[in-house]
């Protein structure tokens with residue numbers, strides 16, 4: 068019986084030479100060694116007025132980044 072190829076894991080292989088748990092991690096994160104998703108210690112808040120959501124792109128949260136982009140396209144001078 069084949070065993071999981073991840074470091075100290077000795078569980079039977081389910082797919083791709085990894086056990087069920089590591090295979091799932093690999094599918095989710097692209098890396099079977101990931102135990103938790105890394106996050107910035109303190110996310111920068113969205114720079115939109117009165118928005119407290121953490122920023123994702125260019126200093127805006129996902130929603131406001133979308134609005135910002137759409138506006139920039141429609142009115143480049145504004």
Ligand SMILES: [Zn+2]
Pocket residue numbers: 071072073076077078085086087088089
């Ligand atoms: Zn494993």
Ligand SMILES: [Zn+2]
Pocket residue numbers: 113114115118119120127128129130131132
């Ligand atoms: Zn926002």
